Amino acid sequence: MKTVVFYFIAVTLALTARAYAAPAANLTDAEIAKAMVTINEGEIDAAKIAKDKTKNKEIESFAKMMIDDHKNNEKETKAIAKNHKLEMKDTDFSRGLKNEAKTSNKDLKKTEKTSFDSAYVAQQIKMHETALSTIDNTFLPQAKNGDLKNHLQKTREAVASHLEHAKRLQSSLQ
Numbered sequence: 001m002k003t004v005v006f007y008f009i010a011v012t013l014a015l016t017a018r019a020y021a022a023p024a025a026n027l028t029d030a031e032i033a034k035a036m037v038t039i040n041e042g043e044i045d046a047a048k049i050a051k052d053k054t055k056n057k058e059i060e061s062f063a064k065m066m067i068d069d070h071k072n073n074e075k076e077t078k079a080i081a082k083n084h085k086l087e088m089k090d091t092d093f094s095r096g097l098k099n100e101a102k103t104s105n106k107d108l109k110k111t112e113k114t115s116f117d118s119a120y121v122a123q124q125i126k127m128h129e130t131a132l133s134t135i136d137n138t139f140l141p142q143a144k145n146g147d148l149k150n151h152l153q154k155t156r157e158a159v160a161s162h163l164e165h166a167k168r169l170q171s172s173l174q
Helices: 002-021 029-053 057-083 092-110 113-142 146-173
Strands: none
Touching: 029 057, 029 092, 029 113, 029 146, 057 113, 057 146, 092 113, 113 146
């Protein structure tokens, strides 16, 4: 059983890393905004799964925070796009993010309740590590719009905070 759980975690992390880690060359501000919305949607979906499956109050609280924070970030991203007339269209990059999140979250749904909390927290750690890398190495260097850059910097701080929270949760589960 533990082998199956570790296999699931390894596959989920590999898929998630591949989704976020591949830097896209020369993204426009609109493409960055679309990618941010897509990332938020994937995080919200994962947190909804966690709220349904966990019995751990700390995990449930973390999932609620993730839903709230990512809904707010998505709303702010869309407002910036609207205010600056950034037409957010799907690109190969955003479609890749969406497909990988769907796959990862589909696998998360299949996880047995006894191993769910560890799998969810491991997914969150990897997703936030790779999101930080993408923000630092792709989004921030390529963003041109000042409001979008400021939003990305605020987002970076929130992602780092989520990562630290997830690491604390992981320690408490061991």
